[in-house]
Amino acid sequence: MIDYPRIPKPHIRKRLLECRFYARAFFKLSRDLEEIPPPFKLKLTNSVISGKGKLKEDPIFQNELEWVKKRVTEAPVHPEEALAEESDEQDCQEAGIGIECGCCFSSYPFDNMVQCPDAHLFCKSCMTSYSSTLLGEHNPNIICMDQSGCKLPFPESELKCFLTSKMLELYERVKQRKEIEAAGLENLEECPFCEYKCVIDNEMEKLFRCENVECGAVTCRACKRPDHLPKSCKEVKEDRHMDAQHQVEEAMTRALMRNCPKCQKAFIKEQGYNKMTCPNCHTLSCYICRQIITGYDHFDRPGQVGNKSNCILWEPSVERRHAEE
Known part of the structure; x- marks a missing residue:
């Protein structure tokens, strides 16, 4: 109403509801004023804004307002230039035609x-x-x-x-x-390096051969490491000599990652509660002790009586826990 004091209030409200945003409504109303004759009867006197009520803070509106002011200052106000070339979707939204999306309702x-x-x-x-x-x-x-x-x-x-x-x-x-x-196939195994799966019925077979052309890994069925025959898994583990930096990097990775205690799929938490839901099998587990849980009763919460668990439901900084671990 301050921008266009001679445009009737009902028409301003109509345009705002159609355009949804202040910036789009501003230039749409400017376009209406350029029409001859305009699609409304011009008011003889300017509107008087009472200014009653407390001013509400709205960062989105403030950003739009600053953008409009900048456009008006840099160049003469013209809807087509200010909004550039509008897409078919924008045209439909402004004109109120087209088909309404069942999600965003545009x-x-x-x-x-x-x-x-x-x-x-x-x-x-x-x-x-x-x-x-x-x-x-x-x-x-x-x-x-x-x-x-x-x-x-x-x-x-x-x-x-x-x-x-x-x-x-x-x-x-x-x-x-x-x-x-869902098929529940017996003896189904998965490649440790990709998502290729196959059924291996022979219990004496020591190796898993991935037939994915982009992978082709040959791994040990027992320890999931690359083929190390004729050495045993224990010998390979003892032979692994890593430099100090590699050891630190692996320790940091273990601190940052959790594995579902049921399906062993890895996941990372950035923030939020310590009650975790596996993205693969949806098993509930505790982020602190890494055990399977059934609900919130596992955690020590303020005001709760009789629970001596050391696991808290929420902590302000997961980065601190990761750094300590």
């Missing part, structure tokens, strides 16, 4: 949408972010996230519309891994 052209088998539509940007999060958690179940409760999985034909080649490759690997684990 409007997009139909060719930028991904749909589940029940025709719920989501923009490619939301789907990429959503899929990246799931695959990062080793979860290939990319299902519909519509608010109606639909849980249908997206077909691979739709996933190929927005996932990059690397993301698709990761999706296939994670999916295959979960299917193999």
Whole structure:
């Protein structure tokens, strides 16, 4: 209202709701004023702002305000120049046309949408972010996230519309891994250096030969180290002479990493509580003592009676623990 005192308040509110952000609404209103005639009746007098109420701090708005002021100072205000060349998605959002994404509720052209088998539509940007999060958690179940409760999985034909080649490759690997684990195959072994797996029925076989063309490692089935025959695993362990720097680096790695006490998959914690959930098998464990737990009862919490555990639920700095270890 301060920027455009002659534009009626209902029209200002309408533009702000359409554009969602102050900067976009500012230039949209400027464009409205340039129309002949404008899409509203100009007020005869300027609005008087009462200034009642406490000023609220909003860093996002302040950044937009500074950006708008800079644009107005550097060059004459013109919406097309200030906003540069807007994409089809931005045009749809401003004009209120297109199809609404079921996640971010912005409007997009139909060719930028991904749909589940029940025709719920989501923009490619939301789907990429959503899929990246799931695959990062080793979860290939990319299902519909519509608010109606639909849980249908997206077909691979739709996933190929927005996932990059690397993301698709990761999706296939994670999916295959979960299917193999669900099959519960006996004598199934995995290469220590990649995700190749195979069944070895011969108990007398000492070596694991990876048939992944990008790996090809030959390792000992017992200690998982590279092939050391005819030496035994014990002899190899005794023969390992590492320099001081290498020993320190391995000690630092062990301090930074944890292994799931159930599936032995490694993970790292950057911050947060000491109740950990394995990203692979979802087993609960304690970050301090590294043991399997069932819930929060394991931890010593303020005000809790009868628990003599030395493991605390939360600590202010994980870096301090890592440095001490």
